[in-house]
Amino acid sequence: MTLHQDKYLNNLKLKFKSYASISEKSWQLIENIIEKKSVKKGELLLRNGQIAKEIHFIGKGALRAFITDAAGNIYNKNIFLEGDFAASTVSLIQQIPSDFAIEALEDSILININYKNYRELIFQNDDLKNFYIAYLEKNWVIEKEQREISLVMENATERYLDLLSKHPDISERITLLHIASHLGITPTQLSRIRKSLEKDL
Numbered sequence: 001m002t003l004h005q006d007k008y009l010n011n012l013k014l015k016f017k018s019y020a021s022i023s024e025k026s027w028q029l030i031e032n033i034i035e036k037k038s039v040k041k042g043e044l045l046l047r048n049g050q051i052a053k054e055i056h057f058i059g060k061g062a063l064r065a066f067i068t069d070a071a072g073n074i075y076n077k078n079i080f081l082e083g084d085f086a087a088s089t090v091s092l093i094q095q096i097p098s099d100f101a102i103e104a105l106e107d108s109i110l111i112n113i114n115y116k117n118y119r120e121l122i123f124q125n126d127d128l129k130n131f132y133i134a135y136l137e138k139n140w141v142i143e144k145e146q147r148e149i150s151l152v153m154e155n156a157t158e159r160y161l162d163l164l165s166k167h168p169d170i171s172e173r174i175t176l177l178h179i180a181s182h183l184g185i186t187p188t189q190l191s192r193i194r195k196s197l198e199k200d201l
Contacts (some may be wrong), residue, residue, distance in 0.1 A: 005061075006112060008057075008059030008060065008109055009199040012111050013027060015057065017117065018156045019130075019135050020134050021059075021127060026121070026127050026128050028119065029064075029125065029128075030128075033121070034114075036059075036109070036112075037109075037110050038107070038108070038109050038110075039061075039104045039107070039108050039109075040104065040107065041104055041157060042103065042104065043101070044101055044103050045102045045103070045110075046088055046100075046101055046165055047098075048097075048099065048100060051091055051095055051098070051177045052087055052115070053114065054093075054113060055085055055092070055112070056085065056110045056112055056113075057085055057089040057112075057113065058080055058081060058082050058083065058085075058108060058109075058110060058162045059082065059108075059109040059113040060086065061082070061104060061108025061109060062079065062081050062106045063079075063086045063104055064079050064080070064103055064105050065078045065080070065088070065100050065102050066100060066101055066181075067099065067101065074181065076178055076182040077179035077181050079105070080130070081167055082199065087102075087115075087134075092115045105178065106173060106174075109127045148184075156183060156184075156185045156190075156193060157193050157197070159183050159184075160190065160193055160194075163182075170184065176190050
């Protein structure tokens with residue numbers, strides 16, 4: 001294991017512990033079901049219609065989850081950066097085909113967690129169960145609701161500024177097309193917003 005891999009593994013451990021206290025015994029069990037993987041920009045980790053089997057922790061890089069409609073239009077459901085978990089949660093839990101695909105937006109280093117084995121560990125270890133509950137509450141209840149409210153109550157400029165506050169370098173790493181789709185606006189609208197903000201500086 002290289003020094004960089006040690007760092008990514010430690011970041012995953014810190015991510016777990018940011019939600020709940022995890023014993024060393026449980027962490028060793030997690031280490032037994034993970035796999036480190038390097039992926040290239042443009043590589044698909046999950047295809048639309050495929051049944052998901054892994055949770056991806058991003059050690060380095062960026063991923064996107066995107067939906068393609070019947071007319072061929074593409075909508076970015078989400079953008080994931082370092083420290084994020086990415087997966088098709090519905091597909092994992094129900095073992096049904098995913099409604100979206102996951103693609104690497106940059107060359108990335110991932111730590112993949114086998115979901116089937118992970119579920120077994122959750123039911124066998126209370127600390128991992130506590131982590132799972134805390135993670136779902138924060139990311140699939142609180143943050144999901146906040147994002148839905150943001151789409152209704154905030155204008156596009158406010159949503160863009162909020163994204164920049166969380167990821168200041170995102171426009172240097174990811175194309176405006178992807179950022180605009182993530183914000184639910186057109187690239188032209190995003191370009192106008194950026195120009196307007198530059199004038200105000």
